[in-house]
Amino acid sequence: MQHFLSVDQLNEEEIYHLIALAKKCQQGIEQVKKPIFALNLFFEPSTRTKMSFTVAQKKLGLEVLDFNPDSSSVQKGESLYDTVKTLESIGADLLVIRHPDDDWAKQLGRNLSIPIINAGAGKLEHPSQCMLDLFTIYHEFNTFKDIRVTIVGDIKHSRVAHSNARALQRLGANISLCAAPEFKDTNLDFPYVSIDEAVEQSDVLMLLRIQHERHHEMNTTTNYLSTYGLTKERERKMKEKAIIMHPAPINRGVEIDEDLVECNRSRIFKQMENGVYMRMAIIQLLLKKWGIYDEDTI
Structure with missing residues (x-):
């Protein structure tokens, strides 16, 4: 694994290895003693993912450099590739990138001598979020086999839904989707259920927000909670040990x-906490594979 671009690139053994490594990171690790420069390039707004990566990098002892596209040469027409090559040339050891284009990650894997982590690609991929969700579910149930997971909300525009549904199915979970008609995605081959069916049958109810920034034709959420959301009345019908994500x-x-x-x-909020440990694990694994992070640097 040269870059962390998609959970699809990981086999089951590698997924479980990252979960175990995240658990070790949760228990504490030594920081690196040599300077390793991590650069976070976020071309979309972010609080959790960006700050989670920043905290993860600092816990590992990395030097964290920020990047603001609004004050960069992107405003002069520089391409993402040339921006990345520039940062590589001036000494970045690791790049974490979020970009609104669905396929940006596929375009950057070639001709780079430093690892890249996908922190969000359009509406199709969010692999680090997927891995922290897997970590959270595994910590809860100690298995994925036959766990019933329903993803509820704006499926069509959610990179979380796309990454998680595929990964969880591969690990043996039973996946269902639930969405208002305008939020369904026919490209995902999973059954759709009603919100009331989802509530009663799920071990994990994974809710998604309505992404107005990607779904401009719908500008109101009137009655959404009562029709498609998780109300207190519905929550009382959930399985005894079912969780909300x-x-x-x-x-x-x-x-x-x-x-x-x-x-x-x-x-x-446990997911957010777990996100730091999982992102530490992803960074550590990549840097070790590239020979940047080894016994001589800690």
Whole structure:
């Protein structure tokens, strides 16, 4: 694995290895003693992912450099490839990139001598979010086999839904989708169920926000909660040990009732905590494969 671009590139053994490595990171590791420069390029707004990577990098002892596309040569017409090659040339050891284009990651894998981590590609891929979700689910159930997971919300525009559905199915989970008609994605070959069916049958109810920035034709969320969201009445019908997940940001009172965001079933903020450890694991694994992070650097 030269770059971390998609969970699809990992086999089951590699997925479980990353989960185990994230668990070790949770317990604490030594920081590197030599300078390793990590650069975060976010061409879309981000709070959780960007800050999670930053904290992960600092916990590993990396030197973290920020990049602001609004004050860069991107504004002069520089391509993503030339931006990346520039940063590689001036000494970056690791690049973490989020970009609105669906296929940017496929275009950068060639001709680079440093590792790249995909922190979000358009509406198709969010592999580090997928891995932290897998870590959270595995920690909860100690297995993926026959776990019933329903992903609920704006499936059509969610890179989280696309990455998670494929990965969880490969690991043996039973996947269903639930969405309003305008939010369905026929390219994902999984059965759709109603929100009431989802609530009653799921071990994991994974909620998604409505992505207005990608779905301009729908500008209202009136009655969405009562029709398609997780209300308190629906939550009471969930299985005894079922959990609620959400990649955030959360539209409180839209896809989920305000009172359920931090209820006993919710693992929403636990996902965010786990994201730091999983991203530490991904960074550590990549840097070791490239010979940048080894016994001589710690």
